[in-house]
Amino acid sequence: MSLALLTDLYELTMMAGYFTAGFMPAATFELYVRELPPNRSYLIAAGLEQALEYLEHLRFTEADVEHLRTVPALRSVRSDFFDEYLPRFRFTGEVWAVEEGTPVFPPAPLLRVTAPLSEAQLIETALLAHIGFQTSVASRAARIVQAASGRTVVEFGARRAHGLEAGVLAARAAFLSGCASTSNVEAGRRFGIPVSGTMAHSWVMAMSDELSAFQQYADVFGGEAVLLLDTYDAIEATRSIVASGLRPRSVRLDSGDLIVLSRRVRDILDEGGLADTGIFTSGDLDEWRIHDIVSAGAPVDGFGVGAALTTVSDASSLGAIYKLVEIDRGGVTTPVMKRSVGKPTLPGRKQVWRVFEGNVASEDVIEHVGERLEVPSGVPLLRRVMSDGKRDIEPLPLSELRSRSKAALAAIPERVRRIHHPEPYRVRFGPALRATVERFATRDL
Numbered sequence: 001m002s003l004a005l006l007t008d009l010y011e012l013t014m015m016a017g018y019f020t021a022g023f024m025p026a027a028t029f030e031l032y033v034r035e036l037p038p039n040r041s042y043l044i045a046a047g048l049e050q051a052l053e054y055l056e057h058l059r060f061t062e063a064d065v066e067h068l069r070t071v072p073a074l075r076s077v078r079s080d081f082f083d084e085y086l087p088r089f090r091f092t093g094e095v096w097a098v099e100e101g102t103p104v105f106p107p108a109p110l111l112r113v114t115a116p117l118s119e120a121q122l123i124e125t126a127l128l129a130h131i132g133f134q135t136s137v138a139s140r141a142a143r144i145v146q147a148a149s150g151r152t153v154v155e156f157g158a159r160r161a162h163g164l165e166a167g168v169l170a171a172r173a174a175f176l177s178g179c180a181s182t183s184n185v186e187a188g189r190r191f192g193i194p195v196s197g198t199m200a201h202s203w204v205m206a207m208s209d210e211l212s213a214f215q216q217y218a219d220v221f222g223g224e225a226v227l228l229l230d231t232y233d234a235i236e237a238t239r240s241i242v243a244s245g246l247r248p249r250s251v252r253l254d255s256g257d258l259i260v261l262s263r264r265v266r267d268i269l270d271e272g273g274l275a276d277t278g279i280f281t282s283g284d285l286d287e288w289r290i291h292d293i294v295s296a297g298a299p300v301d302g303f304g305v306g307a308a309l310t311t312v313s314d315a316s317s318l319g320a321i322y323k324l325v326e327i328d329r330g331g332v333t334t335p336v337m338k339r340s341v342g343k344p345t346l347p348g349r350k351q352v353w354r355v356f357e358g359n360v361a362s363e364d365v366i367e368h369v370g371e372r373l374e375v376p377s378g379v380p381l382l383r384r385v386m387s388d389g390k391r392d393i394e395p396l397p398l399s400e401l402r403s404r405s406k407a408a409l410a411a412i413p414e415r416v417r418r419i420h421h422p423e424p425y426r427v428r429f430g431p432a433l434r435a436t437v438e439r440f441a442t443r444d445l
Contacts, residue, residue: 002060002061002063002064003054003057003058003059003126004058004059004060004061004064004086004089004122005064005067005068006125006126006129007122007123007124007125007126008124008125009071009073011121011122011124011125012068012071012074012122013073013074014118014121015118015121015122016074016077016081018117018118018121019078019081019085019118020077020078020081023117024116024117024118025116025117025327025328025329026114026115026116026117026327026328026333027114027115027116027117027120027121027324027326027327027328028112028113028114028120028324028325028326028327028349029112029113029120029124029322029323029324029325030109030111030112030113030322030323030325030346030349030350031109031110031111031112031113031127031128031131031320031321031322032106032107032108032109032110032320032321032323033106033107033110033135033318033319033320033321034106034107034319034321034343035106035107035319036105036106037136037314037315037317037318037319038314038315039314039315040139040143040315041416041417041418041422041423041424041425042103042104042105042139042142042409042412042416042417042425043103043104043105043106043135043138043139043318044101044102044103044104044135044138044139044141044142044176044177044405044409045097045098045099045100045101045102045103045104045110045131045135045138046100046101046131046134046135046137046138046172046173046176046177047100047130047131047132047133047134047135047169047173048097048098048099048100048111048130048131048385049100049395050130050134050169051097051111051126051127051130051131052095052385052386052391052395054123054126054127054130055091055093055095055123055386055389056091056386056389056390056391058089058090058091058122058123059089059090060086060087060089062087064086065082065086065087068082068086069082089119090389091115091119091123091389092115092116092119092388092389093113093114093115093116093119093120093386093388093389094113094114094115094384094386094387094388095111095112095113095114095384095385095386095387096111096112096382096383096384096385097110097111097112097382097383097385098110098111098352098381098382099381099383099401099404100176100401100405101138101176101177101401101402101404101405101406101408102381102404102405102408103408103409103412104135104352104381105364105425105427106427107346107366107427108350108352108364108366108381108427109350109352109366109382110131110135110320111127111131111382112349112350112382113127114326114349117327120324124322127322128320128321128322131320132318132319132320133166133169133170133173133318134169134170134172134173134176135173135318135320136173136312136315136316136317136318137169137170137173137174137177137309137310137312138173138174138176138177138405139177139312139318140287140308140309140312140314140315141153141155141173141174141176141177141178141179141309142177142178142405142409143287143419144179144285144286144287144290144303144305144308144309145177145178145179146287146417146419147287147288147290147291147294147419148290148294148302148303149294151294151300151301151302151303152180152181152280152301152302152303153178153179153180153290153302153303153304153305154179154180154181154182154183154196154302154303154304154305155170155171155174155175155179155181155182155183155184155305155306155309155310156182156183156282156304156305156306156309157170157171157305157306157307157308157309157310157311158170158171158182158183158184158187158310159306160306160307160310160311161310161311162310162311164186166310167184167187167310168184168186168187168190170309170310171184171187171191171193171310172187172190172191172193172398174309175187175191175193175398175402176398176401176402176405177402177405178402178405178406179305179309180194180196180302181193181194181195181196182194182195182196183195183196183197183304191398192397192398192399193398198226198227198228198250198252198280198304199217199225199226199227199228199252200228201228201231201254203217203228204228204231204232205231210231210232210237210240211240211241211244214227214237214240214241214244214246214248215244215246218246218248223247223249224249225246225248225249226248226249226250226251226252226280227241227246227248227250227251227252228251228252228254229251229252229253229265230252230253230254230255230256230261234253234256234261234265235261235264235265235268238251238264238265238268238269239268241272241274242268242269242271242272242273242274243272247274247276247277248274248277249277249278250277250278250279250280250301250302251265251269251277251278251279251280252279252280252281252282252304253265253279253280253281253282253283254281254282254283255283258281258283258289258293258298258300259292259293259296259298262279262281262293262298262299262300263298263299265279266279266299278301278302279299279300279301279302280300280301280302280303280304281293281300281302281303281304282303282304282305282306284306284307284308285303285304285305285306285308286305286308286313286314287308287419288419290303290305291419291420323338323345324336324338324345325337325345325346325347325348325349325350326347326348326349335347335348335349335436335440337436337437337440337441339440339441344441346366346429346433346437347436347437347440348368348369348433348436349368349369350366350367350368350369350433351366351367351368351369351380351381351382352364352365352366352380352381352382353365353366353367353373353375353378353379353380353381353430354378354379354381355375355377355378355379356377356379356411357377359411360411360412360413361411361412361413361425362413362426363425363426363427363428364381364425364426364427364428365378365427365428365429365430366427366428366429366430366433367429367430367431367432367433368430368432368433368436371430371432371433373430374430374431412425413425
């Protein structure tokens with residue numbers, strides 16, 4: 001698959017226009033979210049690794065160029081755009097970004113690109129797709145893991161994802177935010193995520209009777225067997241397991257009133273001497289259902305979550321944007337600001353400073369790069385990750401990013417992180433940025 005054509009046509013028409021006009025100044029774009037989606041009080045940055053991999057390998061192949069010659073919107077473009085510029089194209093810019101797994105709060109930038117204008121323009125679609133999608137999944141996953149209150153959460157959503165690659169990347173983002181494992185085997189291979197799964201209802205239905213299905217499954221998988229109870233009657237299935245002498249590692253409930261059923265199943269297992277057999281639940285779970293199950297004290301040891309993660313079913317579009325904030329005009333670096341009603345942008349390159357009181361974050365301050373922060377305890381969140389089109393540092397293992405994310409989220413006040421009725425986190429502009437915004441908002445065009 002061509003990386004260069006994974007973009008919107010208007011990125012290419014603008015590239016051709018810049019080339020034809022000989023207009024290739026350095027430009028800075030920032031990627032951010034204007035406002036939190038419903039039911040969110042924070043975001044978890046994710047997808048940077050895939051974004052950087054894309055930038056490093058971005059090329060126009062001969063087949064790409066030949067195809068673009070046939071695109072009607074580009075037919076009037078000068079031939080040297082196709083013959084000389086596109087074949088030599090490489091991303092040569094600089095990227096600053098928030099580390100994956102970091103809690104972020106709009107409108108703080110997650111990523112900043114400085115590059116020749118046509119390069120920075122082309123990559124908009126891919127960066128938004130990589131960062132926006134995984135950030136959306138990671139943000140939901142963090143809430144679901146929090147709702148589980150220490151119980152295991154397994155990502156189960158590949159079959160609900162909007163495409164196979166989306167399922168793989170959703171599994172990565174979910175693991176980054178604390179899910180213990182995934183059902184997606186390719187995600188396990190590619191990212192080193194633990195893989196787990198149980199049995200299907202079809203296994204039980206295909207056998208002559210339910211108990212035979214359980215016994216044959218246990219014969220294959222031994223002490224690791226997880227037996228699915230609710231194909232016919234979960235309570236009767238539990239009783240038959242106890243009576244047969246089987247000792248599965250866990251049993252799974254996939255339907256019904258999970259609070260009531262888990263209590264009845266737990267009682268039967270305990271009375272039958274299977275106190276070590278866990279109870280795992282699934283079936284259209286999200287953070288609210290999990291929160292209710294946990295709050296009720298139901299004896300559930302783990303949760304399998306599918307569509308709520310891979311489709312981010314409550315807020316399927318994050319609304320990430322990528323906007324020009326600064327451009328070189330005649331050798332002078334000039335901030336720019338869009339003033340559209342309801343969609344203004346913030347001018348100039350920016351850094352985000354996280355201010356702490358002890359070990360707890362108290363606010364984020366967004367300020368122009370190079371401006372001194374008036375609060376001495378501020379920690380900068382954006383760091384340089386690429387220069388001259390090449391990475392500055394080696395990527396961290398996903399497991400380490402996961403550990404860092406857990407610690408970073410724990411530093412956000414509990415009142416901001418809670419599932420129900422969270423309080424907003426304080427984000428403000430530094431004095432220099434505030435002055436620039438006010439100047440742009442009032443000046444004549």
